[in-house]
Amino acid sequence: MAEARHEIRFLLNGEDVALRDVKPDATLLDWLRLHRSLKGTKEGCAEGDCGACTVLVGRLGMDGLVYEGVNACIRFLGSLDGCHIVTIEHLAGADGTLHPVQQAMVDFHGSQCGFCTPGFIMSLYALWMREAKPSDKTIETALQGNLCRCTGYEPIMKAARAVSSYGAAGSDPLVVERAAVTARLQELRDGRRVEIGEGSERLIVPASLDDFAAVLEAEPKATVVAGSTDVGLWVTKQMRAIAPAVFICGLTELQQISEEDGVITIGAGVSYTDGRDFLASRIPAFGRLIDRIGGGQVRNMGTIGGNIANGSPIGDTPPPLIALDARLTLRKGNERRTIALEDFFIAYGKQDRQPGEFVEAVHVPVPASGEKFAVYKITKRRDEDITATLGAFRMTLAADGTVADVRIAYGGMAATPKRARAVEAVLIGAPWTEKTVEAAMAAYAEDFSPLTDMRASAAYRALAAKNLLLRFYLETSGASGPVGVSRYDEVA
Numbered sequence: 001m002a003e004a005r006h007e008i009r010f011l012l013n014g015e016d017v018a019l020r021d022v023k024p025d026a027t028l029l030d031w032l033r034l035h036r037s038l039k040g041t042k043e044g045c046a047e048g049d050c051g052a053c054t055v056l057v058g059r060l061g062m063d064g065l066v067y068e069g070v071n072a073c074i075r076f077l078g079s080l081d082g083c084h085i086v087t088i089e090h091l092a093g094a095d096g097t098l099h100p101v102q103q104a105m106v107d108f109h110g111s112q113c114g115f116c117t118p119g120f121i122m123s124l125y126a127l128w129m130r131e132a133k134p135s136d137k138t139i140e141t142a143l144q145g146n147l148c149r150c151t152g153y154e155p156i157m158k159a160a161r162a163v164s165s166y167g168a169a170g171s172d173p174l175v176v177e178r179a180a181v182t183a184r185l186q187e188l189r190d191g192r193r194v195e196i197g198e199g200s201e202r203l204i205v206p207a208s209l210d211d212f213a214a215v216l217e218a219e220p221k222a223t224v225v226a227g228s229t230d231v232g233l234w235v236t237k238q239m240r241a242i243a244p245a246v247f248i249c250g251l252t253e254l255q256q257i258s259e260e261d262g263v264i265t266i267g268a269g270v271s272y273t274d275g276r277d278f279l280a281s282r283i284p285a286f287g288r289l290i291d292r293i294g295g296g297q298v299r300n301m302g303t304i305g306g307n308i309a310n311g312s313p314i315g316d317t318p319p320p321l322i323a324l325d326a327r328l329t330l331r332k333g334n335e336r337r338t339i340a341l342e343d344f345f346i347a348y349g350k351q352d353r354q355p356g357e358f359v360e361a362v363h364v365p366v367p368a369s370g371e372k373f374a375v376y377k378i379t380k381r382r383d384e385d386i387t388a389t390l391g392a393f394r395m396t397l398a399a400d401g402t403v404a405d406v407r408i409a410y411g412g413m414a415a416t417p418k419r420a421r422a423v424e425a426v427l428i429g430a431p432w433t434e435k436t437v438e439a440a441m442a443a444y445a446e447d448f449s450p451l452t453d454m455r456a457s458a459a460y461r462a463l464a465a466k467n468l469l470l471r472f473y474l475e476t477s478g479a480s481g482p483v484g485v486s487r488y489d490e491v492a
């Protein structure tokens with residue numbers, strides 16, 4: 001293998017940057033503000049919630065160069081090798097002419113407090129480049145990760161609706177210079193591993209998937225960092241040390257998603273954004289769930305593999321994946337093993353992952369003909385909120401209307417994502433009727449003893465979990481269900 005490189009290289013706005021002294025836990029936001037005096041990018045929450053720190057990161061992904069809004073507060077410098085970082089300072093022309101998005105925000109009074117404004121503009125900039133005339137729903141989705149807590153969103157919405165009349169994205173420098181930036185990023189990615197620092201200051205960017213396997217086998221205590229939407233908060237909120245840190249978000253080999261013989265294989269590095277349309281086209285309820293994970297910036301960075309590996313009992317993807325009977329491929333060096341996903345979660349904070357082993361892919365059977373599948377996420381706020389309770393249901397009815405097969409899994413109800421096996425046992429073989437559902441609701445106490453925390457009380461969780469089964473029944477039996485974004489899928 002080629003000799004390791006000892007510097008991180010990227011483009012910042014119009015400039016080439018090479019950094020030799022990079023700490024594993026150095027955030028992009030601190031570096032921009034403290035080392036480059038680019039103070040247009042703000043720090044609000046430092047945990048990926050408010051969007052005040054939004055910048056664009058251009059990366060060479062599976063489909064070429066893409067620019068995405070990310071939270072600079074929880075994005076580590078070490079993850080940016082071979083990327084193009086675009087900050088608010090890059091938008092206005094050299095003569096001071098405001099960018100169309102900036103001008104629209106001025107004209108429609110969208111800059112209210114001013115503090116969050118650069119973050120809103122960066123998110124709208126990314127949207128404007130994707131879509132000339134976005135619908136209100138698309139604008140709202142694009143702004144899920146940008147919080148206004150002072151005045152209101154309407155002036156910002158008005159500005160967003162008007163942007164296309166201020167100029168076409170085709171003449172934007174990021175579009176005009178696309179080929180040149182792509183070529184430059186390809187040069188920066190020289191296929192070499194990056195290694196910087198020693199001991200508590202050590203960071204590694206593997207050159208390839210095989211190299212990642214070798215690095216982790218040699219450094220089994222290293223922190224794997226994918227999208228850093230969990231690990232970032234360990235640093236900014238818990239002051240935890242993460243060295244040696246291994247940054248894997250540039251490994252395109254882990255970013256493949258494909259389907260073969262009715263099974264979708266999702267590489268561990270597939271971000272929510274990259275996996276969303278593929279998954280939504282096969283399992284629509286899964287697509288709708290992804291739309292409610294974090295905001296756009298978190299979905300651009302966060303990965304499904306990271307959600308699984310993190311092992312949180314309130315991670316959103318494990319329950320539906322368990323209900324779908326997904327399997328997980330783990331790899332250590334060149335050895336692989338594949339296990340049922342539900343067996344991966346052993347206890348709170350404990351997963352079936354050996355030292356030096358990593359999550360390589362998750363394999364998800366697509367619901368077959370006649371199967372019904374639903375995911376219901378309960379949060380205090382509809383957008384950008386963490387689950388209080390989440391239930392996932394997959395069921396097959398026999399011709400006589402009895403339950404032939406059912407898998408039910410929950411998040412937020414136990415120390416791990418967990419199946420409701422006692423509930424399933426009541427349902428299997430019984431007629432799919434309200435009476436059966438009532439009997440099954442009584443079995444929840446055997447499966448779960450939820451906790452009280454800031455998101456919900458134990459009693460609320462216990463009641464809500466049961467009612468999700470009732471909701472699934474009402475929706476799948478043709479009775480009119482409650483109004484909500486998550487409807488069940490029925491495969492014809």
Ligand SMILES: Cc1cc2nc3c(=O)[nH]c(=O)nc-3n(C[C@H](O)[C@H](O)[C@H](O)COP(=O)(O)OP(=O)(O)OC[C@H]3O[C@@H](n4cnc5c(N)ncnc54)[C@H](O)[C@@H]3O)c2cc1C
Nearest residue numbers: 048226227228229230231293294303306307309315316359
């Ligand atoms: C504002 C905000 C909102 C959020 N909202 C939600 C939400 O609605 N629902 C939800 O479920 N989560 C949410 N999260 C949490 C987070 O976004 C997800 O858990 C995400 O999927 C983590 O993926 P990542 O790639 O960022 O993981 P990272 O933070 O990079 O890593 C997470 C953990 O997984 C390990 N890891 C990552 N990849 C691998 C691998 N391939 N092999 C072995 N270990 C690995 C890391 O070492 C670490 O332990 C939110 C986070 C933020 C900041």
Ligand code: FES
Nearest residue numbers: 044045046051073
């Ligand atoms: S500072 Fe709030 S999302 Fe980064």
Ligand code: FES
Nearest residue numbers: 112113148149150
């Ligand atoms: S405009 Fe900044 S918080 Fe409302």
